[in-house]
Amino acid sequence: MGLIETKAAPAMEAARERYQRVLRDYGDYPLTKSPVLVKNLMRGNRGVPGGMTDTSFVHPYKGVQFNGDLACDEAVERAEIPEAIFWYMMVEQLPSPDDLQAFKSDLNARLEVPGYAWDVLDALPVQTHPMTQLQTVTNALEGEAKFRDAYLDGAPSGEYWKLMLDDGLNQIAWQHQVAAAIYRRMFDDGKRAEPNPADDWSEQFVKMSGVKDPSGHLTAYMRVYFISHADHEATNASANAGAIVNSTLATVPSTLSATYNALSGPRHGMANQESLMLIERVLEQYGGVPTEAQVTEYIDNLLDSGGVLPGFGHAQLRDTDIRFVVLTNYLATIAEVAEKNDIIRCMRLIADVAPGVLSKRPKIANPHQNIDFGSGAVLSALGLPQRNFYTVLFCISRMWGVIAQAVRARGEGKPIMRPISLTTAMVEEAATGGPEALDPYFQDE
Secondary structure (H helix, E strand, O other): OOHHHHHHHHHHHHHHHHHHHHHHHHOOOOOOOOOOOHHHHHOOOOOOOOOOOOOEEEEOOOEEEEOOOEEHHHHHHHHOOHHHHHHHHHHOOOOOHHHHHHHHHHHHOOOOOOHHHHHHHHHOOOOOOHHHHHHHHHHHHHHHOHHHHHHHOOOOHHHHHHHHHHHHHHHHHHHHHHHHHHHHHHHOOOOOOOOOOOOOHHHHHHHHHOOOOOOOHHHHHHHHHHHHOOOOOOOOHHHHHHHHHHHOOOOHHHHHHHHHHHHOOOOOOOHHHHHHHHHHHHHHHHOOOOOHHHHHHHHHHHHHOOOOOOOEOOOOOOOOOHHHHHHHHHHHHOHHHHOOOHHHHHHHHHHHHHHHHHOOOOOOOOOOEOHHHHHHHHHHHOOOOOHHHHHHHHHHHHHHHHHHHHHHHHHHOOOOOOOOOOOHHHHHHHHHHOHHHHHHHOOOO
């Protein structure tokens, strides 16, 4: 039994007891004052509770809060590296220096990626989309999951979370290596580099990728980036996809693959690429960093033509994304880079001007920037300009939270996820005849 398993065991037991108690005592209580409306269902279940996790919560004004109480800016300051925030999601307290070192040692003991995974990667054409490469290798690693065999051998349900955790730690030790190898084969010399156990996870990734970082700015930023993206509650598209798949008792690699597939869609995982492309178009159109008036003109023209300003607004947030604030706080530490880089300067200018322009449009509920508007710009400024690789970075960031959610779900004993589906005719029937018109289609459990 590893240290993190030992430390997490009391939290898992308490979580399981609490889950069962809440279900037993409050199972018949309504969750919301308002009924589910037709528009909720037909607009992607917006505003409808659709999942549960204690690893994080997204407050509409405060943004992501790990374990419901640690704000993102505080998490970056106190945790410093993603290994510590994973520990926090699992153990419900930040690790001591000794605990963190022991956890890093556990991950380092798992660093050897199975050789066939590299064979699978090498068999793919070099110019295969990096997301396809990541998904393919992750699927290939399914055979390393201990959970499936243990389940078939009759492992008791109380052991499921431990098996998921063990498989999850292997993936944590491997995924950044796979991502770095993909980057290197596509954009560098194609040679794989071994991780240095003396480095933390983020530093290992940067060094293995081959990106030159003599100032250390990129490595420092990746620590901020990986923590900021580590988890975002349970019902965004990628987290929900992973949770649904894992609820079937699928393995960690299958869960990650589902998450990654959801992130590969342009509606979810490409906003930082699209934001950087927009910034580059603005710079090109105006021959450099524009004026405030020119930014206003550009945004108005974009919206009037039916376009969308990427990196602004959010399904749940109603204020500036705290993760964007964290990003700009980091930029203050590298002022010598930020103040001289046109992409950063343009990004900041648009971020300052756009909310005022967008707020004049009545249909826009949230005119504020989210993290996607700035994250790609900073990556580009610090030496990672390959936009089609950015979703891979998103994946290996969100991996931390997806694994934590999977482990906790099994620890709590959550069932398979199975909401009810309606036809359009049934929706019309309920709307015209009242909700009771659907009674014949529903059965009480």
